Amino acid sequence: MSKCVIDVDSKIIEIRGRKALLDSDVALLYGVQTKEVNQAVGNNPDKFPAGYVISLKDNELQSLRSKFLTANVNEIQNSRSKFTATNLSKSRVLPKAFTEKGLYMLATILKSPQATETTSDAALFSNNLTPCSI
Numbered sequence: 001m002s003k004c005v006i007d008v009d010s011k012i013i014e015i016r017g018r019k020a021l022l023d024s025d026v027a028l029l030y031g032v033q034t035k036e037v038n039q040a041v042g043n044n045p046d047k048f049p050a051g052y053v054i055s056l057k058d059n060e061l062q063s064l065r066s067k068f069l070t071a072n073v074n075e076i077q078n079s080r081s082k083f084t085a086t087n088l089s090k091s092r093v094l095p096k097a098f099t100e101k102g103l104y105m106l107a108t109i110l111k112s113p114q115a116t117e118t119t120s121d122a123a124l125f126s127n128n129l130t131p132c133s134i
Helices: 023-030 034-043 058-078 100-110 113-121
Strands: 003-007 013-015 018-022 053-055 096-098 129-133
Touching (some): 018 023, 018 100, 023 096, 023 113, 034 096, 096 100, 100 113
Antiparallel strands (some): 003 129, 018 096
8 A cells, every 4th residue: 555645735625615525535634535534424313413514516517627627728738747637527426525523424434545635734724735555
């Protein structure tokens, strides 16, 4: 397992006036698969009250795809480094976005060591860089 660092700030989106992370970014941050994140929510709906998880609508997904595509093109033009934007083009289902409270609840359900370590470090949305394992 090699160590890496995720720039959490670059993954934060604003959706319906709330700061959130997409399910695929949460999976990367917590060291699990996206389907595990979504299964945890589906199997424990009582643990995620309103405001913890936001199910994106079609128009919100299209808007995010457009923003990420623009960011990707600009990054490639301005830098030789690899750009690792969230890949929304492969989504078969509408993604979910997790607010900070949703992230903490998810970490208690997933029980992955990385999820526990990540959430115990400090507030996720106020840290710039969070360690991860890939």
